[in-house]
Amino acid sequence: MAKDDSGIGLYLIAVGRPDSALLRTALRLAREREIDAVVCPNVYAAVVAAARAADRRILVVGPLSELKVEKDYFFRIVTARGLRCGCLLDAGRPGKGPRVRSRAAARDLLVACRAGVTLLDGVADLRAVLEEWLATAEPRDAPGRHRGPAHTPRRAGGEVGDEWRATAAELSALLG
Amino acid sequence: MDRVSDAMTAPAGGGVLLIGDIQKALLDAGQVDRYPCEVRAGLLEGIDAAVRGRFAVVGIVLDGQTHQLGPALHALREGTQVRILLLAQMHEEPIARRLVETAGDPKPADAYLVCPTCLASLCAQAGVNGRGPKGEHPAGGDPGANPQSPVHHPPSEVSLADLEQKIRHLEWLATTDDLTGLKNRRYIWEFAR
Numbered sequence: 603m604a605k606d607d608s609g610i611g612l613y614l615i616a617v618g619r620p621d622s623a624l625l626r627t628a629l630r631l632a633r634e635r636e637i638d639a640v641v642c643p644n645v646y647a648a649v650v651a652a653a654r655a656a657d658r659r660i661l662v663v664g665p666l667s668e669l670k671v672e673k674d675y676f677f678r679i680v681t682a683r684g685l686r687c688g689c690l691l692d693a694g695r696p697g698k699g700p701r702v703r704s705r706a707a708a709r710d711l712l713v714a715c716r717a718g719v720t721l722l723d724g725v726a727d728l729r730a731v732l733e734e735w736l737a738t739a740e741p742r743d744a745p746g747r748h749r750g751p752a753h754t755p756r757r758a759g760g761e762v763g764d765e766w767r768a769t770a771a772e773l774s775a776l777l778g
Numbered sequence: 779m780d781r782v783s784d785a786m787t788a789p790a791g792g793g794v795l796l797i798g799d800i801q802k803a804l805l806d807a808g809q810v811d812r813y814p815c816e817v818r819a820g821l822l823e824g825i826d827a828a829v830r831g832r833f834a835v836v837g838i839v840l841d842g843q844t845h846q847l848g849p850a851l852h853a854l855r856e857g858t859q860v861r862i863l864l865l866a867q868m869h870e871e872p873i874a875r876r877l878v879e880t881a882g883d884p885k886p887a888d889a890y891l892v893c894p895t896c897l898a899s900l901c902a903q904a905g906v907n908g909r910g911p912k913g914e915h916p917a918g919g920d921p922g923a924n925p926q927s928p929v930h931h932p933p934s935e936v937s938l939a940d941l942e943q944k945i946r947h948l949e950w951l952a953t954t955d956d957l958t959g960l961k962n963r964r965y966i967w968e969f970a971r
Contacts, residue, residue, distance in 0.1 A: 643849070644849045644853070645822065646821065646822065646825055646846075646849045646850045646852070646853035646854075647849070647852070647853045647856065649822055649825050649826050649829070649853065650825060650829050650853045650854075650856055650857030652826075653825075653826055653829035653830050653857065654829060654857060656830065671822070671846065672820050672821060672822050672846075673820075675820045675822040675823055676822055678823070679822060679823065679826055683826075
């Protein structure tokens with residue numbers, strides 16, 4: 603099992619309710635891999651934690667419903683500061699992808715796609731995100747740069763799927 | 779995205795960071811670049827700047843941001859040691875007062891100003907180079923000049939201070955019963971908005 607032996611100070615910021623499945627899983631995986639982790643109850647605390655650990659390589663994970671606060675400002679910070687981010691989408695029916703209940707929800711999803719965050723269909727995807735993050739560990743990204751092509755939707759597991767490209771294109775067309 | 783990237787450059791130290799729509803709080807918001815102030819539109823980018831920069835005071839315009847204020851102030855307190863100044867409209871004064879007077883240590887905010895106000899008053903309240911625009915001595919001259927010399931303010935600044943004083947007086951007249959000194963129905967109506 604991969605561990606943080608990179609010596610470059612990986613740091614996991616988990617955003618949301620401490621009793622949520624996402625946070626419990628994130629903390630367990632971080633403990634297994636000996637990665638420093640912090641729980642932030644909301645996105646404001648996450649921004650503080652990220653700013654204080656500015657010299658480390660940071661992965662932020664949390665539900666989209668929490669990270670989308672204040673439009674897309676959090677995602678702009680993620681991009682500008684070169685952070686890695688994983689967003690848990692609202693659960694949909696198995697095999698049917700994320701649930702998009704409204705135009706606003708579609709817009710949130712599009713913003714996340716455009717910001718290049720990794721989209722998580724479920725908590726189980728977190729392991730793949732963490733593995734990929736550990737596998738690509740290197741000295742911290744320069745501000746203003748993030749991994750992968752700009753504005754490319756990412757999916758847990760590494761590869762950018764056509765399915766997600768289609769999702770972003772469909773949402774863009776839908777929202778105009 | 780460019781606007782935010784520009785806003786994320788390293789801030790100067792010791793000044794005032796203003797968060798929110800300053801047009802709604804300041805009479806002379808257009809002159810903000812003449813004062814040791816930086817502005818961020820949203821709470822998130824404001825908190826990011828506050829933690830990374832070295833500001834003496836953070837001023838938060840309450841307008842439209844009250845529902846997320848609690849977590850944001852708490853995060854700001856956790857991440858920085860700045861003084862937190864709330865810029866509240868009259869009808870937001872109860873919220874501001876509650877945040878300032880909350881028991882416990884640390885308080886969510888240190889002080890509040892009722893808006894509209896002007897930058898000179900804000901800087902004076904913040905204790906940051908109160909009267910003069912950025913880079914100038916408060917008296918408008920050389921920092922080594924005679925301290926006994928009279929202070930000359932630019933006409934626009936004098937009129938703004940005068941205007942602000944008149945606004946305060948009008949607010950007081952409009953919301954207070956002269957005989958008893960109690961707040962009147964109009965003040966309560968403002969609270970209830």
